[in-house]
Each structure stands twice: as C-alpha cells, then as structure tokens.
Amino acid sequence: MSSNRNTTRRFDPDRKQRIIDAVLDVILEHGVQGTTHRRVAAAAGVPLGSMSYHFRGMDELLHIAFTQVARTSSSEFVARLAQARNREEAIQAIVDIIAGNIWSTPRTLLLSYELYAFAARRPELTAIMREWMQASRDALGRFFDPLTCRALDALVEGMGIHGSVDPSLLDRKEVEDIIRRVCG
Template sequence: MSAGAGRRSEGSRRDLLIDIALDVIAEHGVAGTTHRRVAAAAGVPLGSTTYYFADLGDLLRAAFGRLADQVSERFEARLAPARTPGEARDAIVDYLRYDLSDEREAALSYEFYAYAVRHPEVRSMVAAWFGRSQIALERFFPPATARLIDTMIEGLCTYRGLASGPDEAEIRRALELLSPER
C-alpha cells in the first residue's frame, strides 16, 4: 500500500470517528460521550480514538467543528442563488422550513452551545459559526441587520426544537420588520 493510500485511510478513519461522535453526542449528550462509546459505535478499537484525538475535548471540538461547517455550508448554499434582499428573505424562510427540521441537529446544537458556555475554546468556535452566517447575510443586509436576522434564526431554531415555532407568515413578517424594503 502506498503512503498516500495510508494517509487517505487514516483521514477516513478520523472522519468516521468525528461523524460517529456526532451520532453519540446526539443520542447521549456530551456528558454521555466517551472514547469507549464512540469507538464501539464506530466498530473500531478503543485505541483509534485516542490515536486521532489527544483527549475527549479534542474529539468534541472536531465534532462540533464539523457540525458548524455542515450547517454553515447548507445556509450559504440556500442563500447563494439570491440576488436581492427579498430573495434572501425567501431563502431564509426556506432554510427555516426545510433545512432545520432535524431533531438530531437541534439536539447537537443545544449540546454545542451548552458545552461552549464552559469551554472558551469552543465558545470561539460558536462565535466563528455565527460570524460565518452574518457574513453570508451581509451580502443583502447592513451588518447590524444581518446580526439581528442571524439572532432571530438562532432563536427560532432553539424555539422550534422545544415548542411549536412560528409559521411561515410570522417568519416572513419578522424578516420584513428587521429588513424593510427601501
């Protein structure tokens, strides 16, 4: 086997462990996530998790980084075709209606935020995630408005995961109030 193939295999195993860690976190929470549980769920020896990740915090940071990237990429893709603030508002409504209905992802987000409260290095990851969303929104809205819209989106995601959220008309109205046509 060539050195390149070995590296791909190692990268693939590391990626697998990150994906499985997200599954374990979604099912058991951060408090119930261990190297042993992740290794068992991945069907790999326990030493694999400690080989690729210095400690559990390292694995959690990698998993939460993956989550932030996946959600950000989906949000950016949803906004990409928009050319006007009105089209951006429509894309945001679609994102909230179609891209955020996953209970697993909601649970992961709650775990990420709660973990970040006590871990400053992870808090900076959350801030970067929010920043990435705001940059995507700033294509259409002034920075202060982009931040308010992002805050609304995060709040709606939290709200919808725990209770029935606003309907499409209420979301559209809120976006219009935050970013009126000029």
C-alpha cells in the same frame, strides 16, 4: 523462542471520520457529559486503541466534531443565501432556511444545544461559535446592514430552537411577516 505472529493491519482510511461521526451520535444519545472513549469506539465499530491513535484525547475529538457540525450547518445557510441575487430573494432564502428547516433539523438543533453548553464552559471553543455566526452574518451582509444581520442571524437560530419545542409552529407566511418586520 521467537513468535512468528502474522499480524496484518487492516487498511481503514475512513476510520478517523467514522470516529468523528460516531462521537456525534453518542452525544445525541448521552450528551457531552456521557460521551466516553468506550462508547465512541463501540459506535464507530473500532478498537478502543483507535481513539488514542487518532486523537490526543476527548477534548480534541469533541472540538473536531463540533467544528464539523458548525461548518456543515453554516455552509448550508450560506449556500442557500448565495442563491439570492437581491434583497427580496434574500428574504425568501431566510424564510426557506427557517420554515424549511435547512439547518434546524432535530439532529443539528440538539448538537447545537450541546455545542453552546460545552463552549460556554470552555472559552477556547467559543471560536467555533463565532466563526459560525460570522459566516451567517457575512452571507446576510450582501443584502442587509450589520445590525439587521445580527438580528436575522439570532432570529434564524432562535426560531429554529423554538420550533423544536413549540407545538404551534409558524407557517411560511408568518415567518416571512416576522422577517419583514425585522428588515424594516
């Protein structure tokens, strides 16, 4: 007896990206350790089978998702610094990046914490972090020496992290004063 099932596949060109975006939402809610295929599929609104169709496993999905976070954050940092034409404008760009939370939104910060912790346990993922740091340092390198670039890169991330938990935030003038001290 032959079955004449009329099965049609729904064309869904955005499904893979929706899954990547959903894994980030699940990480925000449950952390990397609580992120499961089932939770991601539910958050993306896709069948569970889509997970294995688009990704070899959770490690690949996490790698792709964290790469997306790093590149997006890095590109916003680099874009703001690209507007600077001289050292003074670069200093103002760094103030904007820190005081204006250009990269350190609550979402990005929490995902960054998760990425750092996850990458610390999986050395193959530290390349994502190194790319992010290098892009920042390269953007800063148009105006500052390599050692100052390292300090400013760490300062931007550190002040963003501190700002996410410190109840007494620094104002723009205080941020600028700190940056000028680091720049000499």
